[in-house]
Amino acid sequence: MTKEAMASLAEKDPEFYKFLKENDPEALEFDENAEFSEIDELSGSEAEGEEPKKKKQKKDPKAAAADEDNGSELTQKMIAKWKAQIEETKSLRAARQVVIAFRCAAHLNEDDDEKPQRYTINNPDAFNDILVLALKHIPEVLQHHVPVKESAAGKTYVNTDTKKFKILSQLVKNYAASIIHLLGTLSDEPTLKLTISALEPLLPYLLSFRKLLKVLIRTVVAFWSQSASTEATRITAFLVARRLMVISDKGVRETVLKAVYQGLVQGCRLTNVNTVAGINIMKNSAAELWGLDQALGYTTAFGFIRQLAIHLRNSIVNNKNNAFRNVYNWQYVHSLDFWSCVLAEHCSPLKEAEAGKESQLKLLIYPLVQVTLGAMRLIPTALYFPLRFQLVRSLLRLSRATDTYIPLASILLEVLNSAEMKKPPKSSTLKPLDFATAYKAPKSYLRTRVYQDGLGEQVIELFSEYFVLWSRNIAFPEFSLPVVVALKRWLKDSRKKSSGNKNGKIGAQLALLVQKIEANAKFIEDKRNRVEFAPNNRSQVEAFLRDFEWEKTPLGAFVVGQRKLRAEKRKMMEEARKEDERKRKEEEEEERLGKQEDEEDDSEEEDHDDLAEDDDEEEEEEEGSDEEEEESDDE
Structure with missing residues (x-):
């Protein structure tokens, strides 16, 4: 019986529960991992070369515990034994134990009175060994017993109608859920990369579990879009999302595309010199996904570009209470730039020649250009000239890749003919503005020589890039x-x-x-x-x-x-x-060390003062005792 069934029986029929407890206590034994019970049956029957029995035979609890190595602490010896069994026979029983131990490792240091963990892990080497064993070898066991097949059309699938898959489905779900939970606790870069990459061979088995698949997509996209993630982690997470796009159906693909775009928008909220490289990696990698299914890619891209157009229209119609800020921000700028990356990637003459037909995404060039041109002229002041240059570069990329003429000369001439470029500038000691990581100039830069020189250089560069096309x-x-x-x-x-x-x-x-x-x-x-x-x-x-x-x-x-x-x-x-x-980090480190030394000196002075006070108190006590002795002598 399971633990829940036993508790329910005690509540509903206490007399029968008491009778069982007195006459047949073994009937009340429960297995905390009852979902894996059929795996042992299947594994045992395979070892004997027999068909699996329909009903599991009653087993002595002591023998079962000894058979499962149900120890309280996970040791390297136990892990080595499971590893040998998996490598030699692809044993499902050993795989079950590995998944249970892996789940304990994923939930390490988490107290749960309702579901106590089977194993405690005190040895760091054992923790590392069980992670490596589970992440590397469990996919091999699954592939051995329920192989991933490929159809004539090139689609990858798993036969979910077999009894083996039904028995292994719970193991797969527990294994995947443990990986997802573990990802939220890891900080070591190699382990994080290994854990994310372990999800890729697991994807064909998870297509039947939509709820778990959505959680997996959100988790992977979060690592892909986090500014704290390294380039290797971003690429590994992207490969998992791309693999899911290739093997899944339309519904899952749409979920992946929407999650990726949402992650991109959230990930580019903070743009500076340290994060701009990671944002460019996100845009260039995500652009590939919209070409894997161009019919679905057109539908989702049209909806997102339409959303950008609605934001622009609302800012024009309701230009009150800083409504323009819904357009003039990094997320909006990067969104327009991303869609130019998508269309430049898949609407080029070379890609169309390889495909043998015109890209369906080509119809989106005109609306995207119209929205981008409208965003440039929403606030035509010198304060937002950097944003204008950002969007001009996006349209230049699109024009270069697709051989589409986009009129940009007037946009640049407006900058030259603005008051900012005609009026005499004032001298300033400000550093040159980095136009690559700015969409708005600080007010201190307006009417300064350094800002005027930067605007002139940008206009000349963009004019030359425009005409060379x-x-x-x-x-x-x-x-x-x-x-x-x-x-x-x-x-x-x-x-x-x-x-x-x-x-x-x-x-x-x-x-x-x-x-x-x-x-x-x-x-x-x-x-x-x-x-x-x-x-x-x-x-x-x-x-x-x-x-x-x-x-x-x-x-x-x-x-x-x-x-x-x-x-x-x-x-x-x-x-x-x-x-x-x-140099700044060195100065901060020196300042920190200096403060630490000052604190140590202060503590030493306090200790010295305390010692001095103690000495004074002792001297006073000695003097008082001497006086008392003299008085007693006089008496």
């Missing part, structure tokens, strides 16, 4: 002419004596960019003067200079050089930042 296009001269005229007008106005702003550094860089754009336009004109087809021949127009490397165009060579210079500059800034961080 079309540096081989047959219409480049006409395409670039309006922007060149606007840039020359800005340069002319900035050189006037009446102009308050005479920033020679920005002017020189912008003049060089204009020169390269004009040289590229002349290069295209020379090339197209030699063609023999008319403008209405669309196939020939699109094939113009297609095989010509963009790096060899005048503008392309300029952009390649600028990218190298910026990469070197970023490297130097990163090294300087790490050096400052190291």
Whole structure:
């Protein structure tokens, strides 16, 4: 009997319970792990080469306890015995004991009076051994007895109709639940990685247990999206989620996609120089999942992009009480950037050529671009120019990958023609603003030379990246002419004596960019003067200079050089930042040690004062005793 059944019998029929206790006490013996009872039966019958019996025979409790090594403390000798049995015969009985011990290890140091643990673990080596044995060998036992199969269509599945699977299902659920619980207690990086990776071979067996599967998905996504997780942990957790996307049905896939997107949004709430690399890993890895099932990927992506559009519309219509903050935050910016990563990954001509058809996600390019352009112009002030640059980079990635023309010149010209760039700046000792990790400039940066120089550099860089996308296009001269005229007008106005702003550094860089754009336009004109087809021949127009490397165009060579210079500059800034961080930690450590020494000195002084007080008290007591002796002598 189980413990619950025995307690229920004592309440409902106390007389019969008393009769059993007096005449047949063995009938009241209960097994705290009754869910595993059929495994012993199956394991024993396999060892004897017989069919498993329908009903388990009554067994002497003492013999059962001795047979199961039901000791109070888990030892390495017991673990070694189970390991040998599993390696030699894939014994289910040994696997049962390992899972029970593994569950005890996962719930170590947790007191539960209702369900006392079978084993106590006092030896750290035994704890480590049972973890390694369970994580590495239990999947092998499951694969041996209930193998994972692959259908003709490439789908992975497990035959859940067999009696073995029904008997092992409880073991699988307990094993998976123990792993999930253990993950919440681990901090050691190698053990954490091993534990997460142990979930991957277990996934085909868990497809039938939807409630447990949802908990597993949330747990894995949490490790993938945590800023505290290392790169190796993130990748290991992502591989588990990706494997589940491949082998599962539509319902589970949708759950995975929604959980991953939610984890991404929560994980990018805090964006700084230390977390931006991890956020980029999340965006690049998650983008792959939306291409595994493009029909489902389109449905979920459309819903999330529509949600972003609703936030933008509400901020425009109800522009009160800082409603724009629902759009101007890191989560919204990273969401737009993530969807540009998804579409750039799966809507490129190369991917479509490999698939042999147009991507279903391509229909989302237009709504995403419209939402992004609307978010840029929601608050068109200099305070949020960094956010504008972040979103321009997202659209440049999308345009480059999908060969889609997106008008961005006017967005950048608005920055040049703003009051921030026209009015004379004031001197400042502020450090240059890191535009890669900022969507809003601090107010102290406004109207300063350092901020104006940073804006100018960003505009010039983005203009060059924008024009180089079309540096081989047959219409480049006409395409670039309006922007060149606007840039020359800005340069002319900035050189006037009446102009308050005479920033020679920005002017020189912008003049060089204009020169390269004009040289590229002349290069295209020379090339197209030699063609023999008319403008209405669309196939020939699109094939113009297609095989010509963009790096060899005048503008392309300029952009390649600028990218190298910026990469070197970023490297130097990163090294300087790490050096400052190291010095800061050393100063904090020195300060901490200094405080500790001061506290020790104070405690020594207090001890010294206490000793001095004790000495004074002793002297006073001695003097008092001497006086008392003298008085007694006089008497």
